Amino acid sequence: MNYFLISLVVVTVLTGSVKTGLGGQEKWYQAIVTHVIDGDTIQVRNGKQTATVRLWGIDAPEWDQPYSLEGKRFLKKLILYKEIEMQYFYTDDYDRLIAQLKYKNQNINELLVQKGYAWVYDRYCNKPICRTWKNSEKKARRTKRGLWKDDKPISPWQWKWKKE
Helix, strand or coil, X not given: CCHHHHHHHHHHHXXXXXXXXXXXXXXXXXXXXXXXXXXXXXXXXXXXXXXXXEECCEECCCCCCCCHHHHHHHHHHHHCCCEEEEEEEEECCCCCEEEEEEECCEEHHHHHHHCCCCEECCCCCCCCHHHHHHHHHHHHHHCCCHHHHCCCCCCHHHXXXXXC
């Protein structure tokens, strides 16, 4: 089990910093963003504990892909060294916390899709909110925002597959 999450739960229970909504179904934990690794992965700190967080439901361009740097810069400018809210879903095989983020009541995962810095990752985005995100992706594509400026942008999962 991820020690960061255990510490996060202990800290939030002790400090009362868990935010609950939708009939008590969602739990949002607070953390400080200490590093933006790429357009869909960050590092956070809660007290003395740190963890790597992969944004759930989206996929941003790989480091060697067009628009990767733009997405990373956008995310950095928006949330680096800021306190964010994080809804944890699970820990992946790389020991990253898979989560949805909010900053100033704005869903960051969705914002990255709206700005054209990420795709909705259909393979994992399986909650009702994903329909809204898909509509945001279609609008970003239609208005040629971010990576949609290219006629045929290659999704990260296709990019990785082509390199193998």
